[in-house]
Amino acid sequence: MQIGIIGAGKMGGTLGKLWAAKGHAVMFGSRDPAKAKAQAAEIPGASGGSISEAAAFGQVVLLGVPWRAAIETVTHIGAALNGKTLIDMTNPTGDGMTLAIGHTTSQAEEIATAAAGAKVVKAFNGIHFSLLEKPVFSGFKADVYYCGDDAEAKALVAQLIVDTGFEPVEAGPLRNARLLEPLANLWMQLAFLNGHGTDVAFKLLPR
Amino acid sequence: MQIGIIGAGKMGGTLGKLWAAKGHAVMFGSRDPAKAKAQAAEIPGASGGSISEAAAFGQVVLLGVPWRAAIETVTHIGAALNGKTLIDMTNPTGDGMTLAIGHTTSQAEEIATAAAGAKVVKAFNGIHFSLLEKPVFSGFKADVYYCGDDAEAKALVAQLIVDTGFEPVEAGPLRNARLLEPLANLWMQLAFLNGHGTDVAFKLLPR
Numbered sequence: 290m291q292i293g294i295i296g297a298g299k300m301g302g303t304l305g306k307l308w309a310a311k312g313h314a315v316m317f318g319s320r321d322p323a324k325a326k327a328q329a330a331e332i333p334g335a336s337g338g339s340i341s342e343a344a345a346f347g348q349v350v351l352l353g354v355p356w357r358a359a360i361e362t363v364t365h366i367g368a369a370l371n372g373k374t375l376i377d378m379t380n381p382t383g384d385g386m387t388l389a390i391g392h393t394t395s396q397a398e399e400i401a402t403a404a405a406g407a408k409v410v411k412a413f414n415g416i417h418f419s420l421l422e423k424p425v426f427s428g429f430k431a432d433v434y435y436c437g438d439d440a441e442a443k444a445l446v447a448q449l450i451v452d453t454g455f456e457p458v459e460a461g462p463l464r465n466a467r468l469l470e471p472l473a474n475l476w477m478q479l480a481f482l483n484g485h486g487t488d489v490a491f492k493l494l495p496r
Numbered sequence: 497m498q499i500g501i502i503g504a505g506k507m508g509g510t511l512g513k514l515w516a517a518k519g520h521a522v523m524f525g526s527r528d529p530a531k532a533k534a535q536a537a538e539i540p541g542a543s544g545g546s547i548s549e550a551a552a553f554g555q556v557v558l559l560g561v562p563w564r565a566a567i568e569t570v571t572h573i574g575a576a577l578n579g580k581t582l583i584d585m586t587n588p589t590g591d592g593m594t595l596a597i598g599h600t601t602s603q604a605e606e607i608a609t610a611a612a613g614a615k616v617v618k619a620f621n622g623i624h625f626s627l628l629e630k631p632v633f634s635g636f637k638a639d640v641y642y643c644g645d646d647a648e649a650k651a652l653v654a655q656l657i658v659d660t661g662f663e664p665v666e667a668g669p670l671r672n673a674r675l676l677e678p679l680a681n682l683w684m685q686l687a688f689l690n691g692h693g694t695d696v697a698f699k700l701l702p703r
Contacts, residue, residue, distance in 0.1 A: 290652065290655075290656070292656075298625075299625035299626075300620065300625045300628070303625055303628040303629060304620070304628060304656075304660065307628065307629065307659065307660050308656060308659055308660075311659040313656075313659070348652075349652055349653070349656065350614075352607065356603060359603065359606075359607055360606060360607065360610045363607055363610045363611035363614070364610050364611075366611070368613070370611045370613060370614040371612070371613030371614065372613055372614075372615070373613075373614050373615065374614075374615045374617060374646070374648075374649035374652050374653065375607070375611055375614040375615065375616045375617070376616075376617050376618075376619050376620065376653055376656075377603065377604045377607050377616055377617070377618050377619075377621070377673070378618075378619060378620040378621045379603055379607075379621065380603070380621050380677055380680045380681065380684075381602075381603040381677060382680075382681055382684065386681045386684050386685045386688075386689065387681075388677060388678060388681055390601060390602060390603050390606060390677075391599060391600045391601035391602050391603075391605075391606075391674065392598060392599050392600075392674075392678065393598045393599075393600070394597060394598035395588075395597060395598050396563060396566065396584065396586055396587070396588040396597050396598075397584045398598075399566075399567060399597060399598075400559065400566055400567065400570055400582070400584050400586075403567045403570045403571050404570035404571075404573070404577045404582055405578070406575070406577060406578035406579055406580075407557075407570070407577040407578065407579075407580050407581075407582040408579070408580065408581045408582060409582045409583075409584055410581060410582070410583050410584070411583075411584050411585075412583050412584075412585060413507065413511070413583065413585035414584070414585045414586065414587050418505075418506035418507045418510055419506075421507070421510040421511060421514065422510060422514065423703075426701035426702065426703055427636070427701045427702060427703070429634070429701060431701065434682070439581070441581075442581035445497065445555075445556055445581050446556070446581065446583055448497075449497070449499075449511075449515060449520075449556065449583075452514065452515055452518040452520070453511065453514050453515075458686065458690075459690055460682060460685055460686065460690065461685050461689060461690065465682070465685060466584070467598065467599075467678060468678040468679070468681050468682040468685065469682070470587055470588060470595060470597075470599075470678075471595060471599065471674060471675040471677075471678040471679065472675070472678065472679060472682065473587045473589075474587065474589055474593045474594075474595055474675050475641070475667060475672070475675040475676070475679065476700075477587075477589065477593050478593045478667055478668050478672060478675065479665065479667065479700060481593075482593065482668060483665075483666055483667065483668065485700060488702070488703045489700050489701060489702055489703070490700070490701055491698060491699070491700055491701070492698070492699050492701045493683075493686060493692060493696050493697070493698055494633035494634045494636060494638065494696060494697055494698070494699045495633065495634060495695070495696055496630075496633055496634070496695045496696070
């Protein structure tokens with residue numbers, strides 16, 4: 290394939306190197322074309338130029354700019370992206386691992402507001418009931434991610450997770466239910482709609 | 497611990513059984529106390545009653561009702577939850593694996609709007625640059641989840657994921673970037689703030 294890589298960061302640079310090594314034609318594009326050319330010079334089969342040149346070159350275009358620059362960048366490129374496959378690998382991460390775009394609350398936070406005085410901990414939402422008595426997958430205890438704002442409450446819940454045989458994985462404050470609720474939906478998407486079935490579970494794998 | 501389980505579903509029923517087997521005192525609570533008592537009768541060390549009774553009983557209270565009933569249920573319980581640890585395991589899932597609460601758009605969808613005519617695919621956002629050249633974790637290819645609305649574009653991206661040595665995992669339409677962007681933030685939370693370090697990656701493990 291012909292691949293245009295927009296942005297001269299570590300992600301785009303490494304992916305460009307890997308794809309060039311697989312025989313793809315890679316062109317780096319940067320606001321500073323000299324930087325893109327220098328990046329390309331170290332990779333056989335790669336070239337460099339402006340953002341617009343790299344976008345025009347690619348059958349597939351990788352958007353590798355900082356997330357706050359993404360909308361401005363694609364607007365700048367304009368019609369050259371028409372019909373192209375555009376890979377978005379940006380993450381709209383705000384302060385404290387919050388999501389800066391489109392995520393404003395969670396079920397757990399709403400429950401905490403309604404249950405005044407309760408120490409709400411989000412947990413077990415990513416585990417299908419059919420898996421509860423079989424926590425080990427491929428030799429690993431599957432993860433139960435949990436989050437909350439009260440340390441004592443979280444310690445109790447961690448023990449209750451241990452008691453089920455799953456791996457308790459502490460995931461920060463209650464607002465991170467905005468991260469854990471989507472994870473359950475991803476599991477449902479993969480299990481029910483993408484053919485993986487329900488006998489699968491997420492794990493943060495170590496090296 | 498004394499654990500109150502609100503709702504008589506499969507999740508709560510199974511967790512109650514597992515926790516009772518570990519020596520915890522479990523009380524099931526349901527809008528139909530007879531149903532909760534019948535559920536408890538099969539489990540040594542468990543009892544059953546009304547929702548309010550189970551909430552009053554528990555040092556830890558598990559909220560195991562359907563998500564649409566969660567707010568109403570905790571409001572109904574009221575002051576009995578004050579100071580208690582409340583486990584929220586509900587998932588606010590709407591039609592087509594959408595999130596019904598607090599999630600209204602994603603960076604990828606905003607980019608697709610700005611890059612008119614481009615076939616946007618969300619991918620690689622959950623992989624730290626330092627992992628790109630080392631895709632295998634604990635003997636497994638780590639997952640690269642991707643989503644988009646154009647089948648041909650997704651096929652190209654899947655091939656590019658294969659070319660990096662990662663496992664391409666198809667995750668539905670572009671709006672599911674609302675699920676994949678939070679997953680990257682969860683990785684950042686665990687890697688940077690919860691001590692797991694950056695040499696970890698998510699995998700949907702098979703049995």
